[in-house]
Amino acid sequence: MIRYIMQVAGIVLSLVVGAASANWLLARSDSKPVSISFPAHVDGWTSSLPESPSVTNFVSESARKIDSRVYRKGDDSIQLDVAADTLGIGGTDRLIREDRTNDIRSLAARVHSYPTLNRIESIDGLNWRVEEMSPQRYAVHAYWHELGDGIVKNRIEMKTKSVLAILSADSSYGIVTVTMMCDLKKCADAIAEVNAFSAALISQKATFIEAKPGNDNPVHGTNDDQL
Amino acid sequence: MTVANEHADVTTSFSISHMPVLASLAMIVLTSVLTLSPVWLIIWSAWTQLGSYEHGLVIALLFGFLMYKRVGRLSGPLIATRSLLYASVVAGAVFFSAASQVCAHLSIELPAVAAIPVILSLGFFVAIGERQERLAISAMPLYLYCALPVWDQFSTVLQMITVSVVSASLQLLGVLAYVDGTFVYLAEGTFEIAQGCSGLRFFLTAAAISLFFSAFNNLTAARSTALLCAMLMMSLVLNWIRVSAIVLSGDLFGMDTFVVRSHYFLGWLLFAVALVVVGKVADRFGLLSPSPIAAPAAAGSDLAGPE
Numbered sequence: 001m002i003r004y005i006m007q008v009a010g011i012v013l014s015l016v017v018g019a020a021s022a023n024w025l026l027a028r029s030d031s032k033p034v035s036i037s038f039p040a041h042v043d044g045w046t047s048s049l050p051e052s053p054s055v056t057n058f059v060s061e062s063a064r065k066i067d068s069r070v071y072r073k074g075d076d077s078i079q080l081d082v083a084a085d086t087l088g089i090g091g092t093d094r095l096i097r098e099d100r101t102n103d104i105r106s107l108a109a110r111v112h113s114y115p116t117l118n119r120i121e122s123i124d125g126l127n128w129r130v131e132e133m134s135p136q137r138y139a140v141h142a143y144w145h146e147l148g149d150g151i152v153k154n155r156i157e158m159k160t161k162s163v164l165a166i167l168s169a170d171s172s173y174g175i176v177t178v179t180m181m182c183d184l185k186k187c188a189d190a191i192a193e194v195n196a197f198s199a200a201l202i203s204q205k206a207t208f209i210e211a212k213p214g215n216d217n218p219v220h221g222t223n224d225d226q227l
Numbered sequence: 228m229t230v231a232n233e234h235a236d237v238t239t240s241f242s243i244s245h246m247p248v249l250a251s252l253a254m255i256v257l258t259s260v261l262t263l264s265p266v267w268l269i270i271w272s273a274w275t276q277l278g279s280y281e282h283g284l285v286i287a288l289l290f291g292f293l294m295y296k297r298v299g300r301l302s303g304p305l306i307a308t309r310s311l312l313y314a315s316v317v318a319g320a321v322f323f324s325a326a327s328q329v330c331a332h333l334s335i336e337l338p339a340v341a342a343i344p345v346i347l348s349l350g351f352f353v354a355i356g357e358r359q360e361r362l363a364i365s366a367m368p369l370y371l372y373c374a375l376p377v378w379d380q381f382s383t384v385l386q387m388i389t390v391s392v393v394s395a396s397l398q399l400l401g402v403l404a405y406v407d408g409t410f411v412y413l414a415e416g417t418f419e420i421a422q423g424c425s426g427l428r429f430f431l432t433a434a435a436i437s438l439f440f441s442a443f444n445n446l447t448a449a450r451s452t453a454l455l456c457a458m459l460m461m462s463l464v465l466n467w468i469r470v471s472a473i474v475l476s477g478d479l480f481g482m483d484t485f486v487v488r489s490h491y492f493l494g495w496l497l498f499a500v501a502l503v504v505v506g507k508v509a510d511r512f513g514l515l516s517p518s519p520i521a522a523p524a525a526a527g528s529d530l531a532g533p534e
Contacts, residue, residue: 001247004247006307007308007353008251008254008353008354010313011349011354012254012255014317014318015255017321018322018328022324
């Protein structure tokens with residue numbers, strides 16, 4: 001009986017030790033989420049990029065590259081085509097063909113107010129996952145049907161060394177938020193790297209050209225050759 | 228579906244001899260909740276919000292009930308686990324506990340959550356001691372997978388199947404509809420067959436009820452499998468009928484009707500009715516009777532709680 005009790009105590013202790021050792025290792029790695037928020041244009045889907053190169057620009061531009069074929073067909077008409085080959089996957093997959101501005105705006109609003117957190121949800125053809133970063137703030141992850149989560153994250157991680165993980169990238173609802181995890185000692189380097197990458201992206205940015213009303217032919221961005 | 232059977236003795240009286248095991252099991256669960264609280268918060272969040280896992284709390288209660296009943300069949304002295312085996316289990320518990328914590332910290336939720344039943348199984352393995360029923364009881368936390376938020380990718384598959392079936396059924400019914408992706412465009416309006424319409428919640432609930440019933444009534448493996456398949460098929464067909472009916476209702480009577488507005492509760496109502504129907508049919512085919520061999524054993528011990 002005594003041996004049994006000791007064994008049960010041991011297994012209970014092992015759970016504590018496992019979790020505690022994980023916490024210790026995480027603390028030792030000196031990593032913590034760093035949240036950077038910038039105001040951006042409310043009409044983030046179609047407006048021009050923020051002026052100065054920054055982390056915001058990076059995410060915004062990154063998102064634009066995914067949503068890289070946004071163009072107007074008239075005052076109340078926007079078509080948003082999504083091209084998967086901007087990520088080097090090959091082949092263009094048009095996931096969204098919307099022709100109503102309000103729908104695009106409501107999409108952003110619905111994503112932002114979506115009550116189900118941390119679930120993969122499909123809204124208007126795109127998959128989204130909404131994550132609660134704090135009681136007042138939510139992060140939105142958008143990704144592809146075929147490829148699953150982490151495309152944007154992986155793309156960032158491939159290009160930077162100091163960023164351990166991009167936890168969220170929210171470019172909807174007028175606020176662009178990047179929450180990334182980095183080594184505290186290298187955070188400055190991480191931000192610099194992201195900025196540099198951002199600048200490189202901006203230098204080849206897509207432009208969103210207004211077509212004449214009634215013109216149904218898409219006018220693509222200047223980086224068409226990369227699509 | 229009834230859970231009573233003629234072989235079962237459901238009298239439950241508490242025995243002091245079962246206290247150490249029950250206390251050990253409770254302590255293991257409590258410790259996992261306290262030490263892995265971020266992971267349990269993810270689970271709790273899924274259970275308390277409308278979504279594919281809202282049935283989770285009920286499944287957890289059923290699991291607790293099953294455990295209580297199973298412990299009641301334990302007899303004999305408590306025998307500690309052999310040292311080498313015990314060391315392996317402890318090592319496994321440390322590993323999975325640490326891995327779950329790290330994954331939760333890095334927001335990699337699926338493995339963090341999926342580790343919980345494994346951790347509980349390892350703990351229960353030690354708490355049960357060297358007994359014949361050890362493997363069966365320590366595997367029971369795996370039942371919780373029916374309630375844990377680890378099935379989101381599968382939900383996408385169910386969603387696509389639902390869209391295909393609904394599209395075909397609308398054609399058969401002669402409903403003028405244009406299906407584009409997950410959207411169904413009607414003259415009256417547009418429906419989205421979202422992931423919440425995939426039927427995952429019904430699928431998991433059907434699996435959980437089927438497994439619970441099989442365990443509770445000591446069904447044979449063959450009967451358990453047949454019942455599980457019947458229940459899963461029922462849940463899928465039910466959801467297809469539900470979504471098709473809602474779209475049809477929208478087409479016939481417009482978008483602002485009780486059926487469309489209450490489609491969520493309508494689903495659970497249909498599920499309850501279908502559960503009764505499947506139970507009756509399964510009972511008629513003898514699927515719900517315990518095995519002849521297991522029945523006598525069940526009479527005095529299997530369903531009895533701690534005495």
